Amino acid sequence: MSVMSYTEPESGSLHRQAQAWWVRLHSGQATRADADAFRQWATHSAAHAQAWREVMRVWSALDPLLAEEAARRASGERSFFSWLRMPQALQALQSPGRRAFLGGAVAASVTAGVLAVEPPLGLWPSVGELTADYRTATGEQRQVALDGDVSVRMNTQTLINRIGTGTLARGMALVAGEAEIVAAGAHDFFVETGGGRLQARAARFNIRHTGPQVCVTCLDGRVLVSVNAEKRSLEAGRQVTYDKNGMREIVRADVASVSTWRTGILSFDRTPLSDVIDEINRYRPGKVFLRNDELGRTLVRMQLTLRSIDNAPVMIRELYGARMRSLPGGIVVLS
Structure with a gap:
């Protein structure tokens, strides 16, 4: 098993390096040498430490949502985190004692290989993207x-x-x-x-x-x-x-x-709000989740510019009465 180096990959952003370390340390396959290399990386500079704190802040904020959604999945309700369909993730999230030692939301039984193929919430590139x-x-x-x-x-x-x-x-x-x-x-x-x-x-x-x-x-x-x-x-x-x-x-x-995407404008005419949010998620970093099926069926007339796509959740809240909860990492829950 290869050991990650604290200089790997120097060409990428510190945030992506921190994400890679998160996956590695939660893989269930991390070694003592990995832990030593991570300590070197995390203490290399204040910027390195800040990048790691930001990644952990995102996952700590997501912990309650993930646990709640695991319970919903167990009761047969549809999950909005597609990667929670993995049985090992569901089992881990229902057992707080098995959570990863670094306090992240995904337990160590979820392998790094699976997370690399299907990254939760798109917080890092998949293998297909990188290749x-x-x-x-x-x-x-x-x-x-x-x-x-x-x-x-x-x-x-x-x-x-x-x-x-x-x-x-x-x-x-x-x-x-x-x-x-x-x-x-x-x-x-x-x-x-x-x-x-x-x-x-x-x-x-x-x-x-x-x-x-x-x-x-x-x-x-x-x-x-x-x-x-x-x-x-x-x-x-x-x-x-x-x-x-x-x-x-x-x-x-x-x-x-x-061809509207070529002009930097998204136009919707009597489009179900659930479909509108799916489209917004293609252009906006992070993720918007809609947890209200009735609201999702609402037919929407709306025009958005890609330059102001970050304001889309606020617009939906104001126009259609949705309740909005914002989390780190650009994650928004509408209900």
Whole structure:
């Protein structure tokens, strides 16, 4: 078992280093050498110590919520922390005596490997994020060029891997997220995502893969969509969704709404509040939780700018009468 060094990784922020130490020390596999290295890291400077205190402050504040949610899960209610579906996490949170010795909210029986694959609340990057060829953080957008004549505009929380050899990328895999692709080359460019394959030569199209379904919108040109041996051709202004079970019917697209993220504005027109919050969470650091199913069904008309996305929970409280509780780390509970 390798020992973490207090200088690892110096290129990252101190906050992310503190998060990495938290995972390691709560893995159930930390060694005495790890403890010694952590002491070196934590006492290296006042800034190191402050970063560690901030990480622990977040988890200490979350402790009551996590314990409450574990009890809700035990009674059969739906959990809003998806990672609490792990039996070992549920058992640990129901047993205060088994909590980690550093006072964090997740007990030592939850392995670092699981937390690295599915980080709770998105407080640190997953393995998939760290290994992707291109990625955007929460609230970040990025433009990348592939193969010289293909440009990709990546939206928030998007992961992309190149497919190709050498300096040429004949295609890409959209692991998760949303992107607008402009292909204007002499050869076909393809995208693999969500079990389907898209192919285009001269086209502009938007792909959104933020859940079990993939939504493809052709903005200009033509895109060939293939899923489970079924093929359909999308013309400009047309849209299709698919999942692992196959494709739905092609429909006329609301092109303006599909591209609003490019303008830095989120617009909602009679959208359930639960869906609005899901979208806000894609752009806002931390996490907003809605713990009122009736309120979640409220149809919302709202427009938000990405520059002021942090104010969204306050706007929801003022407009729709939600009660709001703020916690460290950008975590907000609405009820």
